[in-house]
Amino acid sequence: MAIVTCSKKACTINPLKMSQPIGGSFAFLGLRGAMPLLHGSQGCTSFGLTLFVRHFKEAVPLQTTAMSEVSTVLGGYENVEQAILNIYKRVKPEIIGINSTGVTETKGDDVEAFIRLIRQNHPHLENVPFVYVSTPDFKDAFQDGWEKTVARLVEVLVDPVDPAAPRDCSRVNVLPGCHLTPGDLDELRTIFEDFGLRPSFLPDIAGSLDGHIPEEFTPTTIGGIGVDEIASMGQAVWTIAIGTQMRRAAEAMQAKTGTPFRLFERLCGLVPNDEFMTFLSEISGEPVPTKYRRQRGQLADAMLDAHFHIGGRKLAIGAEPDLLFDISSMLYEMGAQVTAAVTTTASPVLERVKAQEVVIGDLEDLEELAKARDCNLLISHSHGRQAAARLDIPFYRAGFPMFDRLGAGHQMSVSYRGTRELIFDLANLIIADREANHQPTPATWQITGAGLHVVPPQLN
């Protein structure tokens, strides 16, 4: 339905996009005892680190191979080796996850070969898993880095099983897209458990980035899914992938272990959650718990209450493909028009966004479209706040990074409950904006040459 176009500018102004390797590191952060390592110059890591810290307000482990000008020219074997040895000596990680960057990809470092050589030269590292993913900065975006890295984790760490072997009927694998928050994962975990299912989340950023206070200071991730649990994922009876970006990993899981998968493109909104509940009920053989029947009713009620405010809104949204699809679909179903949609990178899901056009571009594109098309609600990550201020329209923060508000990690959009909360937040934002900025004054209705004239156009 939507036509996907590419911004034609040579200069990206106010980027919406973040780099692919950072997305890869993000995935590694959902593993227990992990140390993500960026193979590149130190700045790439330092920027990523700052980004995560500003978003989650948590300590974040992230390391660099610290490529210098010289090592960049000569090749980075020694830097990768040194980095691994140093990390191993200092923090004893359970796993080291390596992403390449633009710098090392331009040179063409063969990191897989480096790793083989390092294994050969340092037998004492035998038991430390290394997972390497190629993620050049000059291609793709944050979500792609996550996608590739999770798929690679499956390929490298999951033990193959005989497809005919009996499976553990209560065990399910969950592959969440990077648009889900720790809060979303917690909610999903509760739902699975309420159906008597035991979920393994890969990756599990809820375990590592949900803001709990550990007993001891750890230099690696403080929680997440363990390497041993990943290895045994082949025993699960189903794999549930959330977001189109997770198809690749789900397919890899199926290829390796024969575990069938079901992909939920989104979990925000009434219908997707109905499908989700039905599916869980089927695979678990349990009826949908009363709690969720109640929550469904509450969501329906919330939709009724909020449609007065959300209906007719002209939405401008800038987000990575899966998040864009997720939230804009829900709002479309609430009666909003997706008037300006901008995203970062190509994805099959974009064609199905309920808009005329989706632009792969930047926040300036979004701002200009929003202005030209008279949008009156803007949704994007925190960087969109300047655009919203200039346009003087209400702004809702969604996605990564969200650095200028607290609680980014706990914001929810999945499930009946998450959808309900999101709807209330948005509707309240709109109500507050109307109260603050759109109260009628004596000047609102004026007689002009053409008769009674409305200035400015009243909202709702």
Add this chain to the structure above:
Amino acid sequence: MTSLSATIQDVFNEADCAKNANKSEAARKKGCTKQLQPGGAAGGCAFDGAKIALQPFTDVAHLVHGPIACEGNSWDNRGSASSGPDLWRRSFTTDMHEIDVVFGGEKRLYKAIKEIIEKYDPPAIFVYQTCVPAMIGDDINAVCKIAAAKFGKSVIPVNSPGFVGSKNLGNKLAGEALLEYVIGTQEPDRTTPYDINLIGEYNLSGELWQIKPLLDEIGIRILSCISGDGKYREVACSHRARAAMMVCSKAMINVASKMRERYGIPFFEGSFYGIQDTSEALRKIARMLIERGAPPQLMERTEAAVAREEAKAWAAIERFKTRFVGKKVLLVTGGVKSWSVVAALQEAGLEIVGTSVKKSTSEDRERIQKLMGHDAHMIEDLTPREMYKMLKEAEADIMLSGGKSQFVALKAAMPWLDINQERCHAYMGYVGIVKLMEEIDKALNNPIWDQLRMPAPWDNAEGNWQAKALAQVDVSAPGGAPNSVGAEKAPHAKRTRSCKTVELSIIEDRVSAHGSTAVGTMAQDTDASAASKRASENKMPAQPVSALQAAE
């Protein structure tokens, strides 16, 4: 690349750097950037440093040439303030794709410059070189030159690919770009004997504006601030200043010393952090201007302002002194802040148990030694684990540091205060120091610390009735399913299901039903005497906060 390495050599050769002066010729060439440790802690890159140094120029466009990583991951992350233009807040990058990496990114860069000029028409564009285009040989100097000629605009190349070194080196490379392409290219409308430059001041959180009114009052004019709240034209005219103050450590010392060399502008290094340092800085500015021909009355005006402001600030700090008695501070910062903040803290009577000197020069260290005396506890490089330990074992009551290490303190449930670039308060000058004390006081004396350090009731040592109750539940009700509950208990079934010894909800109900207030009657009304007695033995925190506050 050759011109870049020559520039770097030149920057390293800085004669005004005390650290450098003591080195042999060969060692000096190597520069002071330590070889970085792969897999060791990571700081920013040279590009980061260059951008930090120049971004506070508010009316120019800052265009980053490279793949999305460098700018996409980092833009909009510093709080310099502007008194007018806001172009600096927009982010511009060429966002190089694979095809540019293969065929070269110069064309895209040129087009990007053109687009910016057409759309925003800024007085100048700063073009930052990053790693990938540097590797594939994009000649940004040439592109900038052509674009400048073609569009009749200042297009300034800032050669700062990240991999050449640290953030600090990047600051200096930014300075070199200014020296080569900007400073001295325009003439001011008028000059006065009171014109100064501030160098290395970035106006974070609008700090500069805490100082400016004083300078205005004394009659000193900031001809150019490099680069806080800066405008292109001002820096282009900055060579006409009479004196300069180097504000933030040595970040841009190359600018200060080359301007002295080229235009005869004397400079000194000073700080606006702390009362005495601020006064000292103001006096020095006045003295330098007088030496260069300003009327001597300038000093009288300065002294008058200093005396008045000092008295006010001291009086304001006085009230914190009693609250800070015996409080110890761990200072984890680098460079100039390691001593300038020390002085400020001591003024308020805080004891400093340690200050990191990781990025400090030997001069900085001497200053610390002088300030802190023999027991100066200088810490070379503290690992997060060590910081955590120091705090946990309460060797310090509060940690002051940059944002990156904040969680070390917060996770140890210890107060922490941001004194680095991401902070949201202005701590400069006489007003700022009082604000800093206020913030420290707020952090230290916040009641949350008492609550947070208290273990959860069920985590308390064995014998605790909650722990016993929990253990019982685990045995008798696997899966945590509530047993059938009587009608009376039903409304509270959920809240009380893990508590077997005594139903808290029932207690609440009965207490409210009987309106009992004294412990004795409450116990009777609720049949909970045994439980409540045990609870009080275990010092169950019934009213923990107020109790602790009362104890103070």
